[in-house]
Amino acid sequence: MQLILISGLSGSGKSVALKALEDGGFYCVDNLPATMLCEAASLYTDYGYDRIGISVDVRSSPSLGALPEEMARLRAKGVDVRLLFLESKDETLVKRFSETRRRHPLSNPGLTVQECIRIEREMLGLIQELGTRIDTSDLSANALRTAIRELVDADGSRLTLVLQSFGFKNGVPLDADFVFDVRCLPNPFYEAALRPLTGLDQPVIDFFKGEALVGEMVADIGQLIARWLPHFSRENRSYLTIAIGCTGGQHRSVYISEQLAAAFRGQQVLIRHRQLSHD
Structure with a gap:
């Protein structure tokens, strides 16, 4: 099984990345708690899926600390698991939230968007070291889709x-x-x-x-x-x-x-x- 995990900052393009995987033949799940990864992998294998894309981010923050252990368990079972971590500059993220009028997942009446981004970076600090970082600050949606396809298609047993x-x-x-x-x-x-x-x-x-x-x-x-x-x-x-x-x-x-x-x-x-x- 090939399991691609998508994580990163809100507004960095995770939805575009997950859609790119789906278009490439992956069965995709958005916002799955990290503690359910091994269980989900076993379930999808039983149903005949061998290429899975899963988004894991601050929306399920209580389980994020379990991600390193879950990834290790999956690899021990022979699963080709990779994490793609998307990020962007603060000013780019603020602009995207302003243009789309979407609320940041950590929003509350006492926090600005900039403060939410800072808190999210701190929450995801350890996660980004587990995989490949992709800076989407200057990438169009098409360019990001291309980058995702290239990274996923690369031979995971060799350094790219x-x-x-x-x-x-x-x-x-x-x-x-x-x-x-x-x-x-x-x-x-x-x-x-x-x-x-x-x-x-x-x-x-x-x-x-x-x-x-x-x-x-x-x-x-x-x-x-x-x-x-x-x-x-x-x-x-x-x-x-x-x-x-x-x-x-x-x-x-x-x-x-x-x-x-x-x-x-x-x-x-x-x-x-x-x-x-x-x-």
Whole structure:
């Protein structure tokens, strides 16, 4: 059985993620207490379901403390259980609640939305360390659905290297394990013909290939990743996220992420370009 747990902050896209699993053939359950996970897995197995998606969050907060033990019990039974933890920046969450006019699950007359978010972060602090974090601050619903499908389809027995480009002007990704700043490199933005293009376009690729510093940066980052990747694999991690940042997340970070992906083609690799994924 493959069991995908969806957790995270209210307003971060958990409903979208669960729907993406459902569209991918998973039998999905929203807001199940953590203490019922093993019982539910056995029940669904009896009914012939082998791909299950379950949302576990603060709506069933009294049972959250049992989640680590329940996940361990499921793995001991041979269940491929993974946790995807969704989060977003505070300002993004506040904006989403304002736009949808939904109440925060922890709302009461004495708390603002910002205070509810702070309390929820504290309640979920230990949970986020149990799985893979996904920062949805700059992801459209379509981009989030794609990210969920890619993560779920990856071979859970092998470590997946996630390479993520981003723009510092939009903030550092919350889900990054390593962050590399490449703003010191030559910037195609200052070339009028290259400015509207991205690091995926051939003219920009040719520009970077002519810059020795860019090649050195790719090689240095690649060597560091190669040196430490085996150690992360031995820790039984499912994913390792490497964030590459430039000013706008359009040229340098995109190109370098693609080059690193090519260098690690023997590894299980996923690529995300945060500032190019709004459609």
